[in-house]
Amino acid sequence: MSASVLKRELRAALERARGRTLRLLELVPDEFLKVRVHGFYSPIGWHFGHIGRTEEYWIHHKALGRPCLDDELSFLFADLPENPKDNRVNLPSREQIVEYLARTRQCALDALDEADLSSPDPHMSGGYAWYFAFQHECQHQETICEMLQLIHQRRPVERLPEPHEWKSSLPFPDLVQVPSGEFCMGWSHPFSYDNEKEEHEEKVEGFELMRRPVTAFQWSQFMEDGGYQRRELWSEEGWAWRVREEAFAPEYWLVDARGYYYFGPQGVRPIHPDEPASCLGWFEAEAFCRWAGLRLPSEVEWEYAARLGGPGQLDPFNMVSPGARGDLAGVEPVAEGPGLLGLSGYVWQWTSSPFSPYSGFQAFPYDGYSKDHMDGRHFVCRGGSWATAPELRRPTFRNWYVPTYRQGFLGLRAAR
Numbered sequence: 001m002s003a004s005v006l007k008r009e010l011r012a013a014l015e016r017a018r019g020r021t022l023r024l025l026e027l028v029p030d031e032f033l034k035v036r037v038h039g040f041y042s043p044i045g046w047h048f049g050h051i052g053r054t055e056e057y058w059i060h061h062k063a064l065g066r067p068c069l070d071d072e073l074s075f076l077f078a079d080l081p082e083n084p085k086d087n088r089v090n091l092p093s094r095e096q097i098v099e100y101l102a103r104t105r106q107c108a109l110d111a112l113d114e115a116d117l118s119s120p121d122p123h124m125s126g127g128y129a130w131y132f133a134f135q136h137e138c139q140h141q142e143t144i145c146e147m148l149q150l151i152h153q154r155r156p157v158e159r160l161p162e163p164h165e166w167k168s169s170l171p172f173p174d175l176v177q178v179p180s181g182e183f184c185m186g187w188s189h190p191f192s193y194d195n196e197k198e199e200h201e202e203k204v205e206g207f208e209l210m211r212r213p214v215t216a217f218q219w220s221q222f223m224e225d226g227g228y229q230r231r232e233l234w235s236e237e238g239w240a241w242r243v244r245e246e247a248f249a250p251e252y253w254l255v256d257a258r259g260y261y262y263f264g265p266q267g268v269r270p271i272h273p274d275e276p277a278s279c280l281g282w283f284e285a286e287a288f289c290r291w292a293g294l295r296l297p298s299e300v301e302w303e304y305a306a307r308l309g310g311p312g313q314l315d316p317f318n319m320v321s322p323g324a325r326g327d328l329a330g331v332e333p334v335a336e337g338p339g340l341l342g343l344s345g346y347v348w349q350w351t352s353s354p355f356s357p358y359s360g361f362q363a364f365p366y367d368g369y370s371k372d373h374m375d376g377r378h379f380v381c382r383g384g385s386w387a388t389a390p391e392l393r394r395p396t397f398r399n400w401y402v403p404t405y406r407q408g409f410l411g412l413r414a415a416r
């Protein structure tokens with residue numbers, strides 16, 4: 001790709017992302033902009049400023065070696081231990097946040113115009129810092145969607161909608177045979193995240209993998225069969241979590257005598273029985289597998305199965321991933337087709353693999369992005385949800401959370 005085409009593509013990607021960010025900001029009610037709705041999260045308004053700060057820091061400051069535009073805002077919107085989440089509530093107004101986003105963006109675009117992308121500087125080389133800023137913005141959009149759900153969960157429900165009829169004709173477990181073989185795992189590209197490097201060969205034994213992610217109907221059968229009450233289905237740590245949290249259904253589910261509902265980012269809606277079950281923690285996924293006589297796939301198995309479809313899926317500007325829909329459409333039943341269905345665009349899928357480095361891993365651009373989370377306590381999820389930007393839904397992309405995290409759009413696709 002020539003330097004001018006690369007610059008044009010980077011600019012277009014940043015602009016696409018920004019359109020989504022500003023649409024999301026419009027959905028944030030004023031009274032929730034500056035409050036922490038949950039112990040895990042900074043206030044939702046902070047995430048918007050943090051997008052601008054990160055872009056400015058890595059492009060303007062690190063790649064070009066220039067001073068920050070505004071030291072105070074740069075500190076306020078930094079994700080640093082010196083700036084704990086409780087400090088992040090003293091935010092500027094919505095208008096000031098929008099203005100900060102526009103100013104930091106202008107710096108990034110001016111820098112792109114001037115930059116020599118063939119420079120050996122690792123921030124500059126091949127446009128790394130700009131693509132990093134783009135991907136980072138997209139990732140925070142998903143977090144913002146998660147927080148919109150929390151906001152709706154906190155608001156009083158006036159009237160529940162009509163529930164869906166609770167039945168399904170999908171077979172279970174509906175396993176697809178994946179043949180043994182070898183493949184190239186990971187992505188060594190100027191744009192890849194540090195945790196996707198280096199590309200390396202992996203061997204995989206034949207196994208079976210569910211055609212689609214586990215559906216809400218299938219999850220409700222686990223619930224009705226005492227899934228949350230039967231100690232023997234849970235690991236020791238998982239059971240301790242289950243008891244402590246008094247969990248009885250996925251996060252954001254609402255169950256009454258009439259049916260099943262879900263607190264989505266646009267308010268309560270009925271759950272479709274065939275939509276992938278979402279907002280599950282790793283411990284719950286593990287218990288479900290034990291109940292069904294199945295297991296979680298490793299991330300090697302997941303990526304191998306996902307890439308059998310062929311390469312060509314790694315174009316950083318043109319990811320063709322089925323299931324791409326509007327920003328807030330929410331999860332829907334998986335579209336029919338040949339082979340494995342709903343690999344991305346519906347829910348992330350938990351794997352059995354702790355988040356760990358590939359051989360040759362080097363933390364970049366900072367330890368806090370990946371390395372600090374490679375601690376044996378985080379597990380990898382793969383695929384990407386309906387709230388994940390298409391460009392991030394590549395088969396090599398690794399996401400990770402602690403096993404108790406269930407506020408994300410997280411589901412599973414079991415193996416045998």
Ligand code: AVJ
Pocket residue numbers: 136139140143369399400401
């Ligand atoms: C990979 C989604 C867990 O949100 O903490 C955003 C991504 N890293 N800014 C997170 C991330 C720095 C990360 N997750």
Ligand code: FE
Pocket residue numbers: 050054079136140
């Ligand atoms: Fe961040």
